[in-house]
Amino acid sequence: MSELRAFDDYTLCEAAAQFPLPIIAGIGHERDVSVLDLIAHTTLKTPTAVAAFLVEGLASELAELREQLRRLPSLLQALSMGRSNWLHTQVSRLPLLVRGRLEQAERKLLTQRSQITLSARHYLQRSEHRLELALRRLPTVASYALRQHRQALRERLSPLPLHVSRSRERMEADLLRQEQAIRFGTSRSDPASRL
Numbered sequence: 001m002s003e004l005r006a007f008d009d010y011t012l013c014e015a016a017a018q019f020p021l022p023i024i025a026g027i028g029h030e031r032d033v034s035v036l037d038l039i040a041h042t043t044l045k046t047p048t049a050v051a052a053f054l055v056e057g058l059a060s061e062l063a064e065l066r067e068q069l070r071r072l073p074s075l076l077q078a079l080s081m082g083r084s085n086w087l088h089t090q091v092s093r094l095p096l097l098v099r100g101r102l103e104q105a106e107r108k109l110l111t112q113r114s115q116i117t118l119s120a121r122h123y124l125q126r127s128e129h130r131l132e133l134a135l136r137r138l139p140t141v142a143s144y145a146l147r148q149h150r151q152a153l154r155e156r157l158s159p160l161p162l163h164v165s166r167s168r169e170r171m172e173a174d175l176l177r178q179e180q181a182i183r184f185g186t187s188r189s190d191p192a193s194r195l
Helices: 002-008 010-018 035-039 047-079 084-157 160-189
Strands: none
Touching: 002 010, 002 035, 010 035, 047 084
């Protein structure tokens, strides 16, 4: 849970809420929900899921561009009744422009995919490093906690021998009084002991 506290930070969440573009969160915890998850435009389970979401979105845009490219000549032909030469020139240029845009979008998609993968990898490496450090410190922390508990137990148990000794002394005194009372009581009631 402490790993997610950073995503509950007020400054981070305020910046995310005021960011001009939609925020997509993919922190990597299914059971725990951070404040950033609640503020984000879209929340996914993992950074990999975010990457897949972005890749699918860009792939969908590319497919739409390709469809528009396929339909463009027929649309232009329908509009070109009076300006066929000018439109013909423009149509001949459009496939090159659209192809250039598609290639640019594909490069951007590949760059974003590699950046997201790299970011996710770095996040996992940092998380593994923090976990490794915590595991290294665990024996020391556990040993310290055990020493503290032992000391507290000793402090609580240190008066116990004194209490036991006093209780034993009181019980022995009570037994001695009872024994004397019994002896005194039997010596009065026994006529043979009077002789």
